[in-house]
Amino acid sequence: MENYVHMHECHGHKISIIINRTHAILHSIAILFLIHYRLSFFFQHPPNITIPTLPWLLIFVSELLLYLAWLLAQSHRWRPVYRTVFPERLPADDKLPVIDIFICTADPNKEPSVEVMNTVISAMALDYPPEKLHVYVSDDAGSDATLRCTKEAWNFARYWVPFCRKYDLVTACPDVYFSSSEVDSGNFEGSEFKAAKTKMEVI
Known part of the structure; x- marks a missing residue:
């Protein structure tokens, strides 16, 4: 203490x-x-x-x-x-605690699976050591649609999360990122970023 x-x-x-x-x-x-x-x-x-x-x-x-x-x-x-926050006081990555994120859903009709998966992918793309970040989806309805969307979201996150980390994107939600008129290029600009963004849009 x-x-x-x-x-x-x-x-x-x-x-x-x-x-x-x-x-x-x-x-x-x-x-x-x-x-x-x-x-x-x-x-x-x-x-x-x-x-x-x-x-x-x-x-x-x-x-x-x-x-x-x-x-x-x-x-x-x-x-x-x-409240005034001081992110510069955060400890080194190896001293950060493990974080478990639980995302709950119950009805795919009232809570569209696409929106739930955007939340899941956004949580996976948080600026946090990946080995200390665990994201769980709890589907109380046991919907097949949610299960299929979770598998698709996992496949997409394999490309999206490295893309966010590499270019230091602030907007980690895919739906908001691709629908926004303002380009969030993070700390990178130029042809490399544009090519990577075009590839993500195809995926």
Whole structure:
């Protein structure tokens, strides 16, 4: 524990905290005044005026529910936290831990197999030591279509993952990469990259 290095740091902006808390306090005061008005209205109206009790109560209950929803949403605004990451503090590849990625799917009709396989291939192409990265697909439906797509995705990943690592691509999802109008060439440019990209499109 003595040699542990934090990969990120948490901090808060004082201006944001002051603004959020001031707004929450003022809003709460306004809510209390409105609740007092709703409750006291039944006792302050003239005796000769009939109040539609049921609609009034329904409106009051609806407002109380909205107040409760608003109050629950203030938890992350009361003290907002911002994180700063330090990727340069990462240890060497041989000291990184083993990562297991589980991708679950249940219905190929609601979760198209093509989209699931794009997620699988993107996970396989992460910038991480390949011997310490394990990707698993859990198909609760046991669909034959998912099994076939998994085999096809594995065959494609044999070419796609080295392509991403060689050219240091930021966009590791094949569907997003080939459908984007902006060319993500990583750290390489020129005829070599264009030829490799054309080959990947054919595969």
